[in-house]
Amino acid sequence: MQFLFDPWLVGITMVAILLLATWAAALLPALSGEPPSFPLSYARRTAFQRQRDPDAAGRSRPRAP
Secondary structure, three states: OHHHHOHHHHHHHHHHHHHHHHHHHHHHHHHOOOOOOHHHHHHHOOOOOOOOOHHHOOOOOOOOO
């Protein structure tokens, strides 16, 4: 029973809980469908852009009506 109050064990457990809470808080907005926070949206913006048609190289995009 004494090992439950070991300062190292308490510290490591608190750090693990803090990391899990931070990870969950960062993941929740993405799961609910909201736009992600700044670092994620900045990093993902180019990853999910639609690729342009390779045949359209050099041509300007058609303008929307």
